[in-house]
Amino acid sequence: MPDTDLLPSLLFKINENQLALEAAIMELTNWAEQRGAAELADNVRGALVAIDRNEEFIKMTLAVMMTPE
Numbered sequence: 619m620p621d622t623d624l625l626p627s628l629l630f631k632i633n634e635n636q637l638a639l640e641a642a643i644m645e646l647t648n649w650a651e652q653r654g655a656a657e658l659a660d661n662v663r664g665a666l667v668a669i670d671r672n673e674e675f676i677k678m679t680l681a682v683m684m685t686p687e
Contacts, residue, residue: 626680627684629680629683633676633677637669637673640666644662644666647659
C-alpha cells in the first residue's frame, strides 16, 4: 500500500482526536463555569468556535479523499 493511501485514514483519525479533545475541553469548561469561572468558560468556548466552524469542511474533504477513484 503506498503511503498516499494512508493519508486519508491518518487525517480521519486526527480529526476524531480533535473532536474528542473538543468534547473533553467543553466538559472541563462547563465544570469551571459551574464553579464561578464564567469569563474563562466564555473565552474557551470562543476558542473552540474554530473547530465547529471547520468541522463540516473537514468531513467533506475526508469523504472525497476516501472515495475510491
